[in-house]
Amino acid sequence: MSCCAPGTEGSIELSRSSLIMPSSEELMLASRSLTAGIRQTDLSVPGVHCGTCITTIEKALHAEPSVQHARVNLSTRRVSITWLEETPSGRTDPQDLLRVIKAASGYDAHLFMNEEEASDRLRTQLLRGVAVTGFAAANIMLLSVSVWSGAEAATRDLFHWISAMIAAPALIYGGRFFYTSAWNALRQGRTNMDVPIALAITLSYAVSLWETMHHGEHAWFDATASLLFFLLIGRTLDHLMRDRARAAITGLARLSPRGAVILAADGSREYRSVEEISPGDRVAVAAGERIAVDGVVEIGESELDVSIVNGESVPQAVKAGSVVRAGTVNLTGSLVLKATATARNSFLAEIIALMEAAEGGRARYRRIADRAARIYSPAVHLLAVTSFVCWGIFGGDWKQAMLIAISVLIITCPCALGLAVPVVQVVAAGRLFRSGIMVKDGSAMERLSEIDTVVFDKTGTLTLGRPRLVEACGKPAHQAMAAAIAAHSRHPLSEALCAAHVGPVPAIDSVQEHPGEGVAVETTQGQYRLGKRAFACPAQSSSGISGAVSEVVLSMNGEELACFLFEDELRPVAEAAIDRIHDMGLVAGILSGDRECVVSSVGRKLGIAGWRAELTPREKAEAVAALAAEGHKVLMVGDGINDAPALSTAYVSMAPASAADIGRQAADFVFMHEGLDAVPTAVDVSRRAARLIRENFALAIGYNVIAVPIALAGLATPLIAAVAMSTSSIIVVVNALRLNRIVRLSDGAVRKDTPRTQPVAAEVRPA
Amino acid sequence: MNMLIYLIPVALALGGLGLGAFLWSLKNGQYEDLDGAAWRVLDDDEAPVSQRAVDTPKAGQ
Numbered sequence: 001m002s003c004c005a006p007g008t009e010g011s012i013e014l015s016r017s018s019l020i021m022p023s024s025e026e027l028m029l030a031s032r033s034l035t036a037g038i039r040q041t042d043l044s045v046p047g048v049h050c051g052t053c054i055t056t057i058e059k060a061l062h063a064e065p066s067v068q069h070a071r072v073n074l075s076t077r078r079v080s081i082t083w084l085e086e087t088p089s090g091r092t093d094p095q096d097l098l099r100v101i102k103a104a105s106g107y108d109a110h111l112f113m114n115e116e117e118a119s120d121r122l123r124t125q126l127l128r129g130v131a132v133t134g135f136a137a138a139n140i141m142l143l144s145v146s147v148w149s150g151a152e153a154a155t156r157d158l159f160h161w162i163s164a165m166i167a168a169p170a171l172i173y174g175g176r177f178f179y180t181s182a183w184n185a186l187r188q189g190r191t192n193m194d195v196p197i198a199l200a201i202t203l204s205y206a207v208s209l210w211e212t213m214h215h216g217e218h219a220w221f222d223a224t225a226s227l228l229f230f231l232l233i234g235r236t237l238d239h240l241m242r243d244r245a246r247a248a249i250t251g252l253a254r255l256s257p258r259g260a261v262i263l264a265a266d267g268s269r270e271y272r273s274v275e276e277i278s279p280g281d282r283v284a285v286a287a288g289e290r291i292a293v294d295g296v297v298e299i300g301e302s303e304l305d306v307s308i309v310n311g312e313s314v315p316q317a318v319k320a321g322s323v324v325r326a327g328t329v330n331l332t333g334s335l336v337l338k339a340t341a342t343a344r345n346s347f348l349a350e351i352i353a354l355m356e357a358a359e360g361g362r363a364r365y366r367r368i369a370d371r372a373a374r375i376y377s378p379a380v381h382l383l384a385v386t387s388f389v390c391w392g393i394f395g396g397d398w399k400q401a402m403l404i405a406i407s408v409l410i411i412t413c414p415c416a417l418g419l420a421v422p423v424v425q426v427v428a429a430g431r432l433f434r435s436g437i438m439v440k441d442g443s444a445m446e447r448l449s450e451i452d453t454v455v456f457d458k459t460g461t462l463t464l465g466r467p468r469l470v471e472a473c474g475k476p477a478h479q480a481m482a483a484a485i486a487a488h489s490r491h492p493l494s495e496a497l498c499a500a501h502v503g504p505v506p507a508i509d510s511v512q513e514h515p516g517e518g519v520a521v522e523t524t525q526g527q528y529r530l531g532k533r534a535f536a537c538p539a540q541s542s543s544g545i546s547g548a549v550s551e552v553v554l555s556m557n558g559e560e561l562a563c564f565l566f567e568d569e570l571r572p573v574a575e576a577a578i579d580r581i582h583d584m585g586l587v588a589g590i591l592s593g594d595r596e597c598v599v600s601s602v603g604r605k606l607g608i609a610g611w612r613a614e615l616t617p618r619e620k621a622e623a624v625a626a627l628a629a630e631g632h633k634v635l636m637v638g639d640g641i642n643d644a645p646a647l648s649t650a651y652v653s654m655a656p657a658s659a660a661d662i663g664r665q666a667a668d669f670v671f672m673h674e675g676l677d678a679v680p681t682a683v684d685v686s687r688r689a690a691r692l693i694r695e696n697f698a699l700a701i702g703y704n705v706i707a708v709p710i711a712l713a714g715l716a717t718p719l720i721a722a723v724a725m726s727t728s729s730i731i732v733v734v735n736a737l738r739l740n741r742i743v744r745l746s747d748g749a750v751r752k753d754t755p756r757t758q759p760v761a762a763e764v765r766p767a
Numbered sequence: 768m769n770m771l772i773y774l775i776p777v778a779l780a781l782g783g784l785g786l787g788a789f790l791w792s793l794k795n796g797q798y799e800d801l802d803g804a805a806w807r808v809l810d811d812d813e814a815p816v817s818q819r820a821v822d823t824p825k826a827g828q
Contacts, residue, residue, distance in 0.1 A: 051806025074803030127793055135786040139779060155771070162775060 025259060025271045027094035030111050038068065040082050041094060046436075046657055046672040047107030048077055060104030066092040079109070126236040129174040133232055136170030137225035144222040144719075153215065160212040163221035167205060174228045175201055177235060191377040193417075196384075200409040201227060204718050207402055220406075223722035227410060230726045238422035260285065260292035263336060275342075283337045285330045295337035297322045302333035303491065315491065317517075332491055332513050380412045387712050395714075404714045410721035411711040416703060416728040420696035423736040428689035431740060436672040437682050444668035447652040448683055449690035451635045453627060454581055457620075457646075458592035458599055459568065460639030461656060462606065464674065467492050467550060468569040469500035474554065474562025476503075482554040482562055484508045485530045489519050493552055493566055494530075518552075526557040536560065568598070570605065571676040578606045580680035586635075591620045591646065621645035637679055639663050654679060685739075692739055696732045703728040 031041040048054065054072040057079060061070035069082040081097055098109045143159040151159060175198065182198040185191055201224050208219040259273040263282040274292045277283065282298065285291055291304075303315035306328050315331055318324060324337060388405035392398045429439045439445060456462050472479055483501035486494035488511045511521040518531010529536040536555035554562040571577075581588050590611035592599045599613040612623060620638075624646045627634050636643070636650030647653040647666040655667035656674075671678035707724050710716050716724070792798070 051809055054803055054806055055810055072803060073800040074806060075800045124793060127798075128790060131786055131789050131793075135782055139782050142778065143775075158771070166779075 024093050024095045025261075026111065027098075029259065029273065031094065034082065037085050038082060039085060040080065041097065042078055042080050043098070043101070043109040043111065044077060045072070045079050045101060045105075045107050045109045046077050047105070048072060048074060048079075053105055053107070056105050057101055057107075060100050061097065064096070064100055065089065067097070123236070123239055126177070126232065126239055129177065130229070130232045130236055133170050133174035133225060133229040136166050136174075137222070137229040140166055140222045140225045156217075157212070157215055160208075160219045160221070163219065164209055164212055167208075167221040167225050170225055170228065171201060171205055174232055178231070191381070193377060195377060196380045196409055197227075197231060197413060199381075199384075200406060200413060203402075204406050204410065207399075207406060218717065220718035220722075223410065223718040226722045226726060227413065230729050231413075234419040234422065234729065237419070237426050240426060260289075277339055277342065279339050279341055281339045283339055285335045285337060287330055287332055287334055290329050291324055291326055291337070293326050293337075293339045294341040295324055295339045297324060298336045298338050300333055300335035302335050303331045305329040305331055305492075332489060376417065380409065383412060383708070383712075384408045391714065400714070403718065404711065407711045407716045407718050407721040408708065410718055411707045411716060411725055412704060413725050416700035416725070416732045417697070419729050419732050420700050421693055423733050424689050424692045424696060424739065427736050427739045428685050432669075432682060432685055435678065435681050435685075437678050438670045438672070440668050444652055445686045445689055446693075447633070447668070448635065448686035451586065451633045451651060451683070453587045453589065453632045454635045454637065454679065454683075455589045455591055455624065455627070455646075455650070456608075457636075457638035457643045458590055458594055458602055461571075461637050462574055462590065462602060462676070463568040463570050466569050467496040467566040469496055469564055470567050471565040472500075472562065473564075478554055478562040480505045481528065482530055482552075482564065485511055485519055485521055485528060485554070489513060493550055494519070496566055497552065497564055528554065528556050529558075530554045568602075570602070572674055574676045575606055577676040577678075577680055578608060580677065581683075582607070584680060584683060586683070591615055591623055591643070593617075593620070593643075617643060617645050621649045624649045635679075635683070638667075654682065688739055692736055696735055699731055699735060700728060703731075 027041060028039075031039045033039050045057070048057065051074075054074060057072050058070050061067045061079075061081060064083075066083045066087045067081060068084060070079060072079045079101070083092055083094070083097065085092055101107060101109045140163045143163050147156050147159050178194045178198045178201070181192065181194040185195060204220050204224045204227075208221050208224070211217075211219050259271055260277060261284045262270050262272050262277065263284050264270060269284060277293050283291075283293065283295060287302065297318055297320050299320065301317070301319040303317050304324060306316045306325070318335070323340075324335075384405045387408050388401050391401035391404050395401060425445060428445055432439055474482075479501060480503060483498050484505040485508060486497040487505070488508065489495075508521055508523075511519045513519055514531070514535065517535035518529055520527060520529045522528075531552060533551055533553045536553040537558055537560050539558055550566040552564045552566065553560055554564075578588055587610070588606075588608045590599060590603055590608055592611070592613050593615050594613060596613040599611050603609065603611040615623065620643050624634055624636055628649070628651065633651040636647050636653040637655070638644075638647050638653065639656055644663050644666045647655065647663060652669075653667045654669040654671065655663045657670055657672045669682055671682070703724075707716075707721075707728075711721060797804075
């Protein structure tokens with residue numbers, strides 16, 4: 001159930017979701033203690049999107065006796081809860097808070113790391129700078145208009161002095177961002193965009209002050225202040241875009257466990273954080289928990305979800321002596337492991353190292369704006385110096401020459417250029433955010449607009465990673481019995497069986513799990529067995545069901561009563577999304593670690609001809625690198641640890657929000673909703689954004705081409721220069737806002753049904 | 768000219784008031800959640816529950 005649109009969320013299985021919910025110990029570790037007995041937890045709830053969500057969640061949380069205060073922040077999709085550790089009814093289990101949120105609204109809540117944002121502090125500083133310079137600019141303009149309207153000598157001087165006194169603190173307070181940045185660049189012997197800005201504002205103030213002291217007619221404090229005002233607005237917009245994107249992504253939950261329960265020699269249990277676990281420690285892993293470190297099983301039998309290693313959808317059975325890897329999920333039975341490596345040396349860490357190696361290649365991509373800045377800054381200085389010298393020598397009036405040089409500096413001020421890219425990216429990122437897609441930074445959008453190939457991981461990306469019941473044969477009474485037995489098992493197929501069953505089920509007290517095979521229960525009528533066909537009906541030969549579907553059989557005393565077929569559920573609108581991707585002229589492919597028959601059936605269903613199966617994480621990364629070597633720009637869409645290296649190697653990458661933490665960190669985009677159409681939407685918005693950026697560059701450069709000659713010819717005073725520069729900035733901003741109009745128009749347009757052509761998958765060959 | 772002696776400071780003071788008000792609202796965190804604030808205005812329920820005292824038993828529990 002969802003608080004907003006009926007039916008969109010489907011039936012949510014609360015018990016299954018506890019598999020991916022952080023444990024109580026993790027929640028306690030992650031919460032802050034405010035005072036004695038009161039803790040605060042911040043959770044990310046990406047599903048909230050309207051006012052009803054806010055009131056529903058807050059009301060439900062406030063109804064809990066342990067909650068003191070709860071507040072939802074709709075802009076950052078977070079909820080902040082202040083709760084009591086002890087209530088009259090006992091100790092509070094923080095997991096209850098997540099369950100309450102889920103039950104009330106249907107949304108999952110995730111933990112996130114609250115890195116206390118230095119960037120937030122910068123944002124506040126920038127906003128204060130904008131406010132102060134805005135105040136200064138307005139008041140100085142007030143006085144300037146009076147001067148232009150014909151103030152005589154004494155009044156004019158008074159106004160100039162007042163303007164000077166207003167401008168001075170504003171210059172220092174607002175200009176410090178540019179001064180520090182310019183100084184840092186100059187110290188390293190190069191120039192950046194901020195050097196001409198710093199020069200322009202300082203020089204214009206200095207000359208104006210000199211003029212004022214000598215009772216001159218013209219002063220340009222208004223130019224200085226307005227310049228600073230508009231420049232700071234541009235800076236703030238740029239910062240806001242990076243800030244929001246980064247906070248949204250790195251703030252999401254860490255699904256890799258923060259700690260584990262250690263058994264001491266005397267049998268006592270202690271929860272320790274994952275860095276403190278050393279080889280030789282005995283780790284207790286309960287059913288449903290993620291394994292924190294590599295190890296060997298000492299006691300217990302169970303099944304593991306090993307998708308981190310190979311994306312395999314079938315659980316793997318383990319018993320005493322089996323080797324287990326960090327990151328896998330323990331499904332059915334509790335285990336005691338002996339750790340064989342620290343968290344730092346585990347398989348997980350190896351994957352991270354692979355990723356970081358690939359990351360270095362990504363950093364070499366230079367953003368368009370930075371590339372433009374390298375030539376622009378020296379050119380501007382050269383021009384200003386040349387005009388100063390020429391006018392001084394040939395005109396004779398050095399003061400006039402100085403003014404013209406300042407006008408040149410101001411008019412060539414890269415304000416429009418500096419805004420051209422960030423403004424479009426802010427608008428585009430906002431548009432994507434409203435569609436449930438989060439962007440890490442602007443360069444990701446630039447890269448996404450250039451791709452020509454899309455490669456998908458299968459499990460968790462094209463599919464939801466959850467098995468779905470497709471067919472059930474057998475009498476309703478037997479199906480009910482099967483559901484009753486399945487309720488006692490945490491195997492994904494059992495949970496899917498339970499979820500699909502409606503109606504009353506007979507009560508069963510306990511069952512025996514046979515890991516890797518099935519579940520058995522003794523009753524008065526006989527022994528029921530639910531599991532693989534070989535387990536339930538040992539006498540029967542195999543039924544010849546293809547490996548693409550999983551089969552579960554219920555039998556009594558060896559005789560088959562009911563049979564259930566499951567397949568991995570495809571993401572909603574997956575087929576339509578792939579169609580859209582083909583329409584856009586992109587080539588689609590699948591890289592998966594799962595078995596061939598499963599991957600080929602998924603490829604067939606979606607119309608993707610190029611797929612490869614049974615790949616390790618390293619092989620996936622190599623496949624992506626091979627495509628890149630052929631000159632393709634690849635978008636990799638993947639969910640987890642078994643394709644994190646591939647995500648880093650690809651030109652640009654995308655992950656669903658349900659991905660493991662490492663997958664989300666490696667990806668440039670994260671999409672929150674379940675539907676796969678986030679992928680074509682992101683590509684579409686990025687392409688339009690790239691087009692608008694090019695238009696903006698044309699506008700900004702066109703303005704320069706017109707304005708610079710005017711300034712060089714001495715026809716522009718610094719004020720005119722400031723006004724012209726500001727106008728160009730405004731034009732650039734307004735042009736960027738067109739993104740919303742364009743995209744909205746195209747969303748509303750009817751999409752005609754083009755026949756799906758066979759994709760030219762020459763490079764991504766079938767395995 | 769006489770009027771200017773007090774008119775200009777008045778203008779600056781008024782502007783300064785506006786600036787101070789903006790800086791205060793920034794510090795007060797009123798720009799943290801603009802989307803949420805927009806929706807809360809339309810909320811029909813009674814005043815939201817603010818910090819409850821630690822030892823107040825919940826009504827109706």
